[in-house]
Amino acid sequence: MSEPLLSIENLSVRFFTYQGVVRALEGVSLHVEPGEVLGLVGETGCGKSVLARCVLRLVQDPPGRITGGRILFKGEDLLKASRKRLRQVRGNDISMIFQEPMTSLDPVFTVGNQMAEVVRLHQRVDRRTAAKICAGMLEQVRMPDPFAVLRKYPHELSGGMRQRVMIAMELSCNPALLVADEPTTALDVTVQAQVLAILDELTRKRGASVLFITHDLGVVAQLCNRATVMYAGRIVETAPVERLFDSPAHPYTKGLLEAVPTLEEDREELAAIPGMVPGLVEPPGGCRFHPRCGRVMPACSRRVPELFRVRPDHFVACHLYGAEA
Amino acid sequence: MASWQRFKREHQWRIRELLFTLCLMRRNPSAVAGLAIIAVMAAMALLAPWLAPCDPVRISLSERLSPPSSAHLFGTDELGRDILSRIMHGARISLRIGVMVVSIAGGLGTFLGAVSGYFGGRLDNFIMRCMDVVLSFPPLVLAMALAAALGPGLNNAVMAVAFVMIPKFARLVRGEALAVRQKPFISAARVSGAGDLWIVFHHVVPNCISSVIVLATLVLGDTILVASSLSFIGLGAQPPSPEWGAMISVGRKFLMDQWWYATFPGLFILTTVIGFNIFGDALRDILDPRIRR
Numbered sequence: 001m002s003e004p005l006l007s008i009e010n011l012s013v014r015f016f017t018y019q020g021v022v023r024a025l026e027g028v029s030l031h032v033e034p035g036e037v038l039g040l041v042g043e044t045g046c047g048k049s050v051l052a053r054c055v056l057r058l059v060q061d062p063p064g065r066i067t068g069g070r071i072l073f074k075g076e077d078l079l080k081a082s083r084k085r086l087r088q089v090r091g092n093d094i095s096m097i098f099q100e101p102m103t104s105l106d107p108v109f110t111v112g113n114q115m116a117e118v119v120r121l122h123q124r125v126d127r128r129t130a131a132k133i134c135a136g137m138l139e140q141v142r143m144p145d146p147f148a149v150l151r152k153y154p155h156e157l158s159g160g161m162r163q164r165v166m167i168a169m170e171l172s173c174n175p176a177l178l179v180a181d182e183p184t185t186a187l188d189v190t191v192q193a194q195v196l197a198i199l200d201e202l203t204r205k206r207g208a209s210v211l212f213i214t215h216d217l218g219v220v221a222q223l224c225n226r227a228t229v230m231y232a233g234r235i236v237e238t239a240p241v242e243r244l245f246d247s248p249a250h251p252y253t254k255g256l257l258e259a260v261p262t263l264e265e266d267r268e269e270l271a272a273i274p275g276m277v278p279g280l281v282e283p284p285g286g287c288r289f290h291p292r293c294g295r296v297m298p299a300c301s302r303r304v305p306e307l308f309r310v311r312p313d314h315f316v317a318c319h320l321y322g323a324e325a
Numbered sequence: 326m327a328s329w330q331r332f333k334r335e336h337q338w339r340i341r342e343l344l345f346t347l348c349l350m351r352r353n354p355s356a357v358a359g360l361a362i363i364a365v366m367a368a369m370a371l372l373a374p375w376l377a378p379c380d381p382v383r384i385s386l387s388e389r390l391s392p393p394s395s396a397h398l399f400g401t402d403e404l405g406r407d408i409l410s411r412i413m414h415g416a417r418i419s420l421r422i423g424v425m426v427v428s429i430a431g432g433l434g435t436f437l438g439a440v441s442g443y444f445g446g447r448l449d450n451f452i453m454r455c456m457d458v459v460l461s462f463p464p465l466v467l468a469m470a471l472a473a474a475l476g477p478g479l480n481n482a483v484m485a486v487a488f489v490m491i492p493k494f495a496r497l498v499r500g501e502a503l504a505v506r507q508k509p510f511i512s513a514a515r516v517s518g519a520g521d522l523w524i525v526f527h528h529v530v531p532n533c534i535s536s537v538i539v540l541a542t543l544v545l546g547d548t549i550l551v552a553s554s555l556s557f558i559g560l561g562a563q564p565p566s567p568e569w570g571a572m573i574s575v576g577r578k579f580l581m582d583q584w585w586y587a588t589f590p591g592l593f594i595l596t597t598v599i600g601f602n603i604f605g606d607a608l609r610d611i612l613d614p615r616i617r618r
Contacts, residue, residue, distance in 0.1 A: 058516070089518075090517060091518030092518060096513075103509045104512075106510040106531075107510075109531070117527065
């Protein structure tokens with residue numbers, strides 16, 4: 001296996017609040033290969049976005065603090081990087097698309113203004129060249145009449161257009177890694193498909209890797225090579241997408257997949273996982289899923305399961321696959 | 326000519342935006358009214374030496390405290406000086422003080438507030454506590470102390486008043502900056518590799534500027550009043566110079582019997598302040614990209 005582009009090792013993040021310490025991430029490890037699209041799935045509040053923000057060191061301190069682990073990008077530990085180095089990495093090597101296309105653009109500047117700003121932060125070009133680069137980028141995200149769009153203010157664009165502007169902006173410096181934090185959640189379904197197609201096409205063309213965060217399993221199936229499932233701040237399963245959908249190993253993943261409606265079957269009611277996502281101030285001991293798990297064993301509440309390898313590329317954090325099972 | 330053509334072509338849409346702004350202004354009655362008042366005042370200030378019917382410092386004791394008449398439209402003061410002429414010349418001083426104070430205090434206050442709100446933490450605490458110290462004095466008293474320490478004179482008075490006005494801007498901008506820094510576009514800018522100060526100047530300040538404009542117009546009124554109070558106790562404009570506030574302060578003594586002395590300068594201060602206020606208000610609407618189109 002070649003050296004991964006991004007590898008996160010044993011990352012722990014805590015938020016120190018008045019209600020106690022929120023253990024947002026605990027011992028999370030994952031890696032992204034060059035040119036790969038890794039899907040990160042999980043319920044609301046399981047730490048997906050925190051993980052994404054960690055990669056770019058955007059977690060606010062206080063209250064959040066990265067308490068352990070390493071984030072290696074091309075072998076360089078981003079947690080130890082200087083502010084100056086971080087500024088170079090951001091935008092140039094790694095960029096990020098946010099969930100809220102409505103507010104990710106500054107309302108008081110025109111689109112062209114903001115896009116040129118990004119281009120000029122990283123490349124020494126004059127205003128006119130920057131405008132040309134921006135228009136070219138907009139063309140690539142299939143924006144009709146790019147020069148007119150450059151002169152518009154964000155509120156004059158629709159959500160889908162804004163998200164396409166964001167994609168164009170973030171890809172303008174050819175980053176090696178794009179972190180997409182639920183880029184399509186705020187868009188309606190038809191626009192979603194468009195935006196995803198554009199994202200897919202562009203990253204493929206440029207050979208960029210994507211860390212794609214979502215809670216939409218359909219999107220993962222369509223777009224990603226591998227997928228990682230998170231639950232309550234920990235990783236529970238990592239596998240290639242086909243494998244994950246065909247033979248999920250972790251009870252949580254199974255539950256998730258059963259909860260997806262299908263066109264073929266005619267089910268009266270969708271299966272649901274009983275119970276609620278636990279609070280992260282005092283999460284359940286051992287495996288965090290054990291109170292809701294249908295196949296719970298005595299070991300589950302006592303010990304944290306490590307990631308067991310069930311196949312060369314399929315890892316599961318569940319005692320069912322441990323030595324004693 | 327050729328270069329003008331090129332300039333025109335390259336900046337075509339900027340020119341169009343500017344024309345559009347002017348067109349919006351024409352359609353907005355309060356902008357027109359405000360601008361008209363400001364224009365009249367400014368013209369009066371600029372053209373005072375030619376417009377004024379009399380010399381503003383010519384003393385004529387035989388005509389002292391005469392009521393408004395055809396010879397002296399606004400009457401005369403206790404030394405027989407023509408009040409209309411003094412008001413016209415006074416516009417130069419009062420407007421200059423207002424504009425200077427607002428630009429100094431607005432500039433510094435906006436910067437301090439933006440930095441304070443954006444960075445937060447200890448720096449925020451330090452800056453805002455300094456502002457609290459300034460705010461804990463009645464503005465006039467502090468300005469008086471400062472002006473006295475700096476020595477009498479118009480420039481020193483301007484600096485003293487500007488210093489007193491800084492917290493108003495700083496607090497307003499800090500509040501806005503606190504809200505702005507939570508916005509995703511700030512994260513987006515950071516993700517694109519922008520540094521902190523760069524974000525402050527390119528995103529935080531421009532997003533706060535609309536409220537700063539409105540506050541500036543309000544402070545302008547205050548400033549004229551405070552500066553004139555300084556003139557009254559001899560710390561601002563020096564005696565023969567016809568500053569509006571100083572005229573009111575002196576005229577107050579005569580208010581019972583010679584109403585015209587304090588009333589006319591007062592009316593001018595009132596009109597100027599209202600002019601700046603409604604213009605500022607309209608300007609905010611016109612420049613706001615969300616309402617613009």
